[in-house]
Amino acid sequence: MSELTYQAAQDYLTSLIPPREQVLLEMESYAEKHDFPIIGPACGYYCYQLARMIGAKSIFELGSGYGYSTAWFAKALQENGGGVVHHTVWDKELSKMANSYMLSLGCVDLVQFHVAEAVETLGKQSSSV
Numbered sequence: 001m002s003e004l005t006y007q008a009a010q011d012y013l014t015s016l017i018p019p020r021e022q023v024l025l026e027m028e029s030y031a032e033k034h035d036f037p038i039i040g041p042a043c044g045y046y047c048y049q050l051a052r053m054i055g056a057k058s059i060f061e062l063g064s065g066y067g068y069s070t071a072w073f074a075k076a077l078q079e080n081g082g083g084v085v086h087h088t089v090w091d092k093e094l095s096k097m098a099n100s101y102m103l104s105l106g107c108v109d110l111v112q113f114h115v116a117e118a119v120e121t122l123g124k125q126s127s128s129v
């Protein structure tokens with residue numbers, strides 16, 4: 001898909017989702033400013049909807065960056081009545097940033113932070129349940 005078509009599709013999909021809270025908008029601005037790859041609002045809302053539809057209680061993310069996608073999952077868990085989303089990233093600073101964003105969003109209690117390699121952490125997690 002050409003850049004032009006991609007942006008137009010993104011803009012159209014983003015126009016369909018409900019307004020987002022300020023903290024999510026700030027996280028999106030950070031991505032744009034620092035050229036950091038995040039899933040973006042349309043995909044974030046899609047993840048949120050999927051987690052809501054299946055009544056997810058436990059979510060494991062592989063490579064969570066500074067927590068943008070985590071925020072969408074945590075929002076779904078909150079509305080599902082609780083649970084845990086595992087945030088995994090091998091960079092300590094990104095993990096700290098995610099923690100701070102989750103505090104601002106009021107969902108830090110729903111997130112377990114792992115500063116580690118994601119697949120290895122998933123393996124440990126699966127064998128502990």
Ligand SMILES: C[S@@+](CC[C@H](N)C(=O)[O-])C[C@H]1O[C@@H](n2cnc3c(N)ncnc32)[C@H](O)[C@@H]1O
Binds near residue numbers: 089090091094
């Ligand atoms: C593309 S970003 C995605 C961020 C997140 N999904 C979002 O949309 O907000 C992926 C992040 O995961 C980290 N990462 C990639 N592979 C990883 C791995 N195997 N273990 C831990 N972190 C990883 C990268 O360094 C980067 O910070």
